[in-house]
Amino acid sequence: KQEVTQIPAALSVPEGENLVLNCSFTDSAIYNLQWFRQDPGKGLTSLLLIQSSQREQTSGRLNASLDKSSGRSTLYIAASQPGDSATYLCAVRLGSSNTGKLIFGQGTTLQVKP
Amino acid sequence: DADVTQTPRNRITKTGKRIMLECSQTKGHDRMYWYRQDPGLGLRLIYYSFDVKDINKGEISDGYSVSRQAQAKFSLSLESAIPNQTALYFCATSERAFPYGYTFGSGTRLTVV
Numbered sequence: 173k174q175e176v177t178q179i180p181a182a183l184s185v186p187e188g189e190n191l192v193l194n195c196s197f198t199d200s201a202i203y204n205l206q207w208f209r210q211d212p213g214k215g216l217t218s219l220l221l222i223q224s225s226q227r228e229q230t231s232g233r234l235n236a237s238l239d240k241s242s243g244r245s246t247l248y249i250a251a252s253q254p255g256d257s258a259t260y261l262c263a264v265r266l267g268s269s270n271t272g273k274l275i276f277g278q279g280t281t282l283q284v285k286p
Numbered sequence: 287d288a289d290v291t292q293t294p295r296n297r298i299t300k301t302g303k304r305i306m307l308e309c310s311q312t313k314g315h316d317r318m319y320w321y322r323q324d325p326g327l328g329l330r331l332i333y334y335s336f337d338v339k340d341i342n343k344g345e346i347s348d349g350y351s352v353s354r355q356a357q358a359k360f361s362l363s364l365e366s367a368i369p370n371q372t373a374l375y376f377c378a379t380s381e382r383a384f385p386y387g388y389t390f391g392s393g394t395r396l397t398v399v
Binding site for chain 1: 344388389
């Protein structure tokens, strides 16, 4: 059974710091991995999607990497800003299933202090 | 307008009442999903649908039912609401083909008292 874990559960950093959020999964047979951002009381916004054949994806100050063999992904945020404060969720799409369902981690809640 | 719209945004209902949560999308995606989010448990799949005639149970479907009224509409019903169904509910759509990206709605916060 695929399990997705995100560590730490919460993180507080000063503005301007570079930071890394971690995501690990137990079954390497994934189709893709997606990072989402969730603001309090709001929905999920897709940040980056990495296909299983890819090593990384970049969007602005965000860079996501994927090491399928070790079951790990990282989300790197450069020059953090208070507006980056949110919960970040990673989710894997199973490669062996046709449901297309996502298995989510429990999220890392990030606070960036001015 | 949002690509995936959920109504209502917030709802408080009493135990035993029937309630319907609605979702509509303008993405043109065939695949639609209902997820539930609980603190500390992440998101879990309730039901999913690949088209109007194809509806499937997810991992936590007990106590829920769904209806796919059209390609763009997918509603979730709680037949007889109970307090442990208090949660944040998300509707999502997915592309049928590569890269299979997901789009989520803003969520419905449901409280059962």
